[in-house]
Amino acid sequence: MKLEKLNDWPSDKTIKRLIYIGFVVLWINFPIIIxxxxxxxYPATFLESQLSFSGAVIKSHxxxxxxxxxHYYRLYQLxxxxxxxxxxxxxxxxxxxxxxxxxxxxxxxxxxxxxxIIGLIGTIxxxxxxxxxxxxxxxxxxxxxxxxxxHSCLATFKFTLWGIQAVWIVWAGIKLFxxxxxxxxxxLAAIGVLASQQxxxxxxxxxxxxxxx
Numbered sequence: 001m002k003l004e005k006l007n008d009w010p011s012d013k014t015i016k017r018l019i020y021i022g023f024v025v026l027w028i029n030f031p032i033i034i035x036x037x038x039x040x041x042y043p044a045t046f047l048e049s050q051l052s053f054s055g056a057v058i059k060s061h062x063x064x065x066x067x068x069x070x071h072y073y074r075l076y077q078l079x080x081x082x083x084x085x086x087x088x089x090x091x092x093x094x095x096x097x098x099x100x101x102x103x104x105x106x107x108x109x110x111x112x113x114x115x116x117i118i119g120l121i122g123t124i125x126x127x128x129x130x131x132x133x134x135x136x137x138x139x140x141x142x143x144x145x146x147x148x149x150x151h152s153c154l155a156t157f158k159f160t161l162w163g164i165q166a167v168w169i170v171w172a173g174i175k176l177f178x179x180x181x182x183x184x185x186x187x188l189a190a191i192g193v194l195a196s197q198q199x200x201x202x203x204x205x206x207x208x209x210x211x212x213x
Contacts, residue, residue, distance in 0.1 A: 006096060006113040007104065015093045019193060022090030025082065033079040040073035041065065050155040055145030062140035070137045077130040084130075087123045087162075092116040094193050095165060098172045101181050108172065115168045122161035129154040169194050 010018070042049065044061045052058055062070065099112020132151045136143040169190060177187040 003110055003113045006116070007100070007109075010096075012097075012100065015097050018089040018093040019097070022086040022088075022093070026086045026090070029079060029082045029086070033076060033083065036072055036076040036079055040069050040076050042069075042073055042076075050159075051152050053149055053152040055143065055148035058136060058148045058151075059141050059143075062137065065140070070140060074134050074137055077134050080130050081127060084123045084126050087126070088120060090193055091162075091165065091169070092119045092123075094169060094190060095119060098169060098176065098182075098190060101176050102172075108175070111168065112172060115165045118161045119165040122158045122165070125154045125158040125161070129158065166194060 042061065043064055049058070049061065065073065093116075095112050095116040099109045099116070102108040102112065129151050132147050132154075136147055136151075173182070173187050173190045176182045177184065182190075
């Protein structure tokens with residue numbers, strides 16, 4: 001896709017709708033993903049499970065889990081795929097929303113379009129990563145160690161891409177606010193959308209996001 005196409009596709013109205021749809025889905029899914037995580041009793045922290053780079057480590061995590069807990073862990077990963085939907089609808093759309101506030105031929109606009117694509121690539125990495133984890137649970141002590149290494153490599157790449165996107169969103173928001181291109185309310189809305197990625201507070205973020213309109 002040529003970047004120029006993102007000047008008017010999807011429409012501004014569609015972008016705003018996608019952000020709000022993401023909020024609704026996030027609000028519904030967040031308690032579900034927390035509940036499934038508790039039922040699975042996965043015996044490791046988030047970072048340990050993501051960045052172990054070791055099949056032996058992940059196998060040791062699975063070793064003490066019952067068949068029922070592994071089942072809930074699969075459902076947990078599937079609910080994380082729903083979170084990825086929110087990632088696309090909210091944060092990639094936010095990148096486009098801010099990018100279009102800059103002049104059409106500016107480097108900021110073009111970079112913002114690239115940020116939306118970068119965020120999408122990061123989300124695809126997360127989807128593949130979740131699929132690998134689900135595959136591991138069907139043979140929790142015999143899966144190839146290469147799956148664990150691939151999983152952690154994808155996680156590292158994903159976090160890097162999402163981090164770059166997040167930094168650009170904050171930087172672009174500050175720049176637009178200082179130039180009086182967006183209001184303080186809209187700037188806070190953008191930060192609220194971004195913050196909900198790690199600290200889901202849908203009602204607060206949704207109230208802030210009203211500034212986008």
